[in-house]
Structures are given as C-alpha cells and as structure tokens.
Amino acid sequence: MDNDSPLLTALAHDLDGSFETLVREHQDRLYSIALRLLGDPRDAEEATQDTFVRAYRALGRYDPVRIGELRLRPWLATIALNLCRSRLGRRRPARSSLSLDAPLPGDVEPRTDADRGPAEVAASHDAVSDWAGLLLTLPAAYRSAVVLRHVDGLSYPELAVALERPEGTVKAQVHRGVALLRTAFEAAERREREEMTA
C-alpha cells in the first residue's frame, strides 16, 4: 500500500530507529485480531507481543529491497494469525468454546430495551462481549476470515495474501462466517425473548 512507503523506507534503512513507529501504528489492530481470535486478553497481549518480535527479527534478516516490497498490513496479520493458531492448538484440550469458562452464545444479561436495533446494540458494551462470544464459536477458518475482513478491515486481495488462499475462497469464507454469525445471533435473541415471555 502506498501509505506504507515512508515507513518501509525507514524500516529498510534504520530498523531500530523506526520500529517503534511500526508498533504504534499496528498495535491496536493486531491486538484486536488476537483478542477476537483467542478471546482471552492476556493471551492476546502475549500473541501480539510475539507478533512484533517475529516481525522485528524478520525485518532484521530481510534486505532493503524485500522490505520495500512488503505489504505491512497483510504481512503482520499473517504472523499474528499463525501465532494465534498455534496458541489455540496448544490449549485446545484444556479449553474449547464449549468449556464452562467460555461465554456461551446468548448467555448475556436480559436487555431492558428489546426494541434496540442490532447496530445500536453493537455499540453498547454488553453487545460487544455478546458478539465477541459468538465469534469464538465459529469454526477457525471462518473466524479468521471474518476477523481479518470485518474487525481488521483488510481488503479481499490483502485477505487472500494473509490467508494464503485464492480471493474467491476467502470471500466465500467471509460470507459464510457472517451468515453463521447472523444465524447464531438471531437464535440467541429468540432464546432470550422466549425466556422473557416464559
């Protein structure tokens, strides 16, 4: 991307002097990716830290031409994604999305205002944890695709690079993931309404 150019030039010629700028510019998005993939803030912070450390070491090995050709957003997202995947792989036996600790979809406080639209709901804190909980129930491939596209805002071409899949495949994964989330959200809402009228 064009707006990467000054930073890439700086990274290529003075990695130590410019690396902090890279961290400042990408820490929120990479932390958001990790948090939404892993669900646990402590884990997400560690995964994000590891992402930057890997990036720093890789940049130290790359020659200036290679750094100049990098697309920072998808490149960093790929590193974060791989680190999150290996963390999920390590902890799977201890903690799955169905464990007692994990928030179950729809397991939220009863809403006082049942008429609020989803966009409004999404702005409130409860809704954030609600949607975050739903996201964690998605199969990993869909979760990664949705997080990178709609939480992080990568374009489809960038997503194809980050996920190392054809653009058509990642598009289908994103659409399927969004559809699954919508269904899960509606089911949770239905359950809630039934509980309130029961």
Next chain:
Amino acid sequence: MTTTDTDVEAAMSALRTTAPTTLRPAVLAEVGLADLYARFESPIGPLVVAWNGLGVCVVEAADDDDAFETSHLTRTGRTAYDAGELPTRLATAIARRLEGDRRVRIDLDLRGHTDFERDVWHKALEIPHGEVRPYGWIAAEIGRPKAVRAVGTALGHNPVPLIVPCHRVVRSDGMIGQYSLGGPENKRSILRAEGLDPDGLESVARSGIRFVGSDTTHIVCLPTCHAAKRIASRHRVPFRSLDRATAAGYRTCRQCRPGSSVMAA
C-alpha cells in the same frame, strides 16, 4: 426483527479495540530497543534493576523514578519503562546468584561497552562467591598485564554490580578499595555477607602477607581461595611473595592461579 449481514459487519467493526498500554514497552524491551526496570531489595538496600530481551543491563542504587529514567536515557539512549516488579524468574535468579549459586544463568546486555570492559567483567564473573582477587589478577588473566589501572576503571564502570561481582576485586596491596555501588562500606558489607572478614583480610595484607601455602600439599594460594581456607592452622604457611614460595618448593594453585597477580604487579 431481522438482522442483516450489514448489521453483523457493523457489530464486527465495533469489536476493534485498543492495545493495553503495557504492550509497546514489552515489545520494545523484548527486542532490546527499550528497557524495563523495577526495584529490588538487596543486602545493601533498595536497588534498581533494568533489563530487556537480551539480558540485565543496569543494577544501581535506587534513585527516584524520574531521575533514573532521565539518566538511563542519557546513558543508554533507551527509554526505561517502570515494570512494577521483576519477573519471577529473574528475581529468583538474582537472589540465587547473590547466595553464591554460580550455576544460575543470568543473561547480560552489555552493548555499548568496549571489548576490554566486557573482558574484565566476564573475568570477574569467574571469581567464586566468598573469594577476592587483586585488580592485577584480572589484568593478567585477560592477557593485559600492564592494564591494571584500566581494569580498576572498567570495574568502576560495571553497569551490573552484584551480578558481575566487582566487589570481589580488591587492590593489589590487599586493601579492599573503592566500590561503585554506594561506596567502600557497601563493598565491605557485601563481602561480609559472603562470609569474608574484610578487616582481617586487610590486617593480613598490611603485615605483608600475600599468599598462603600448605606444608602438606606444597601448594600456594591467594589467601581467600577456597583451598587456602581449608588449610589447618598448623599446616598454614604464609608467604610475602610467590618467589619465596617457589623457592621453598611450592607450586601454585590451579584454581586461584596466584601467579596471575604477580605477573601484573
């Protein structure tokens, strides 16, 4: 009420959040572009320890935090972030090292210092707990027998006292000498904590004794060598010089290598 894909997409973009403030310092420290620091209770009072992903880079007497951060930045060019406390692994490692356990590994970040300084500090690391060596011994051991004064200066600039035990290096005349971490009294109390008697050592030195031999093994040592400390008093033979010991048929100890302190003298 129906939910649309657009609603889901809006909800997803609302899941974007901000990184914890601890993240950036942790990243920069891990790659060695910044340092973390914390206070540490030592036998000689509160100290500040600073470290990064490469190792420990500073041990010094605790100042107020602002003053420390400013002087640290001036000295190293790196920002120091208050970490609150030492990581457990590092705290345990330092505590065990101070108790004399040399097996515990503590990585050091000695970037920005000369090869000579690093040679001096690495050599000082070899001096066992509860023993001392003269400045000249270090100079000879690192192959710079004429650089005794420079060794003293390098030890004075030791950025990680206690971990690199410059308190175990004494003047060539056997006097305890100066100490960078809060002055000579601190040096004496650290040595006392290691089981040495600084006053006793100085009084032996003042009487001109530099070496101690055993008349059963005919091995001659520096006075604080652990082998010398085991010699029973009836077999203990004091020497003023190594020449006299050699003339009397003694060979030098392979552990404390007393010859090194003479080469430089």
